[in-house]
Amino acid sequence: MNKSQFLITAPHSGSGKTLVTLALLRHLKGRGLKVQPFKCGPDYLDTKLHEVAAGCSCYNLDLFMADADGVRKRYAHQAFQADVSVVEGVMGMFDGYDRHLGSSAEVAKTLNIPVVLVVNAKAMAHSVAPLLKGFATYDSDVQVAGVIFNFVGSTSHYQMLKMAAEEVGVEPLGWIAKNDELRLESRHLGLQTEDSEMVDEVCNKAASSIFTNVNIDRLLEVTASSKPTFVEQPAPSSTKIRIAVARDAAFNFIYPANIEALEQQGTITYFSPISDSHLPEADFVYLPGGYPEFHAEQLSANHAMLESIRNYCSSGGAMLAECGGMIYLGSHLTLKDGTSYPMVGFFDFGTTFRDAKCTLGYRKAMLGSVEVRGHEFHYSRSEGELPASVAEVLSATCNPCSTGIYLKNRTLASYFHFFWGDGGHSMVEIINRISMIESLGKR
Template identity: 40%
Template sequence: MSALPSTSCPALFIAAPSSGQGKTTVTAAMARLFSRQGKVVRVFKTGPDYLDPQILEQASGNPVEQLDMWMAGETYCQQKLFDAAQVADLILVEGAMGLFDGEPSSADLAARFNIPVALLMDVKGMAQTAAAIATGLANFRDDFRVAGLLANNCGSERHAQLIRDALPENLPLLAVLKRDPAVALPERHLGLVQASEVRDELEIRLDTAADWLQASGLAIDSEALLHQVEFKAPGVEPVTVEPVLANKTIALASDEAFSFIYDANIKQLQALGAKVTRFSPLHDKELPQADGLWLPGGYPELHAQQLSANTDMLKSIQAFYQQGKPILAECGGFLYCLETLTDLDESQYPMLGLLEGHGAMRGKRGCQGMQTAPLPEGEIRAHAHHRSRSFDTAEPIAYGRRQRHPAPGEAIYRQGHLTASYLHLFFPSNPEAIGSLFSGQEIVHV
């Protein structure tokens, strides 16, 4: 048997003990620092996330895709890394939550693809203890390599020296990142603010962050940072499907209110033969000519009044629904399909009314987690992340199946050709089901 094609590229996995340590800021700073030097930087984000990739894409100047071995599959992740390694001078992967959190975790992903880990830790309020935690993380398992520690929010050189002296020789202090509010990324209730909303401000912050990182003592040409990793092509041929969406147009809601869109989902629709046309429920008066409609998640609660006031668009989508054409509504799109939506100020606004029920925001309490959506067309991997609730809804056709808990997941509704749920679907996990959903045709493998 011939060896699998492979290619080598420097790669680094930025992980942390927990959320809130500054992973996105440091990953973005690193991407901007290297791209500013003329290097091609490809960045990946671990797990289901829409907001961090927008920041990282602006920082690197290249598309950012998700890597998750449960949601996308190991072969999918391997192919994405192999493809990136053929064109990149550096691959960066930003972890999710803590290093060992989740199934699979950031550590599992790093171990599977042999990517060295840079541990990022907010060291405010501790010194030698930071070294102890870093050492424990580095030695908790022996199937991956930790390149060193990035000490964030370090107060002084003396503070840094205490940490440096306490670290073992095989765990160097890669960088000392001083406290600087000028590099903090703007946030809101579901995480970071969308890059498109603060593009000019973000550009300034990204350059400031790159300068901040460069001044940290990070040896950007060191073996610890630029370790060559061999990425192999998958050992199996990718499954192809018939282009059942050929000559079909899918209208995609895409604006300030609806922006939680995986680029991989768009590519999957295109691979099925579809043309994807974007439109704005906020600003446009009617739908473009289309054979299917995709209403993704986003922030409809921040734009509820404007969405409700755009009665021409409401009528256009209602007419589309009456024609019996397929519609997929995810999370924010699901709220848009209900009768009313109550925003964070407790003001209630009429919505599309395609589904019985109402939606309301509920502050900081929310729901999140990985789930499988058991649709009539087939099972699709998905995730939930919302801080709203729906009530007085019709009976669902199914419930999401949680990854690690027996309780029923998110309700899934089917009314006519409208499929709606809080779940965000990852289309590449089951292209056949997605093709069936948007076409009503059975897909045959070729």
């Protein structure tokens, strides 16, 4: 059985592929189709927008954080159950962490699905022909099914673009006019995601625009291919543990694949460091990243939760704290305006957002004998005396990074957003193993 499945990509960032993706997800859902979204790369913000548009979880497909087999299995497991699968690319079509490696084109080849190009056609006419020819022929293993033109000035402008595309053998699928209402406001870590009503409204408006000028039926027809083979998930562990995961407005940068991996290990209870008074009973606690800086006053004022977290860590409970989670465990959080709030105080160092620059990129490190991979993206920096890192952190191209991974008792903390789903090692096992190694080394 064939089904429509495709990857939306572009020659460069800023072409509008996220809005096109959201519009298609919402439009196809409105047709009564079960549509499954995916996102190339490590982004944990666009995935949340996809979830609003499609009404279901969006999964990352990342060829640095997971291997090709893990990406194929993840895609097959989710896509098998859907009527249409839509993958949003990252950056430009051939932009990867090392030349083309890990790029949208590499993901499309790995999954054997076609791509649909979104081209920013502002101030372009027939010059789009050599652009399209280059992208369509640069790698013969990548199938370009068609092109959608964005920021088109008029119907006559589209006719010129259409003729150029047909001349080089790339099928034009339609066009989108510039519309200032079809915007999602940016902020320091990406698109606004907390206002679901605003995102929902943009999705509806974008879907109407796409429906008007893009031939959706033809898009589904030219992107139809063999349905993926069903892949079973691993059997749950026979030894179940109690897992507590922070999830609220301050802590929400969570890869769905990581949660599914945790579910294989035990039973998850979610809690809110903002509003709950204490930790649930747990054998392992996960504090993911998020926006603690936007909720610093509330977090600092919740003394009962601060004490509960501090007591858990101090008594040797196993915990993973990533980025915002690590910030929360520190002594203080200082905002851009200089206002400072006390935090948990388990670690002696604090965090400041004053005079901090953007730090981002893929990361990898050896924790004991296990290589862990993930991503770093933040506009803050640690201040105070930092403990020694338990591992050297490297970039995707093996250059040393200043990022540390800190272990105290059985609490592991870092700016590193770890990815352990889709074939990765159990973080519970890694923390137990590295804690034992560190304990032996201090004897």
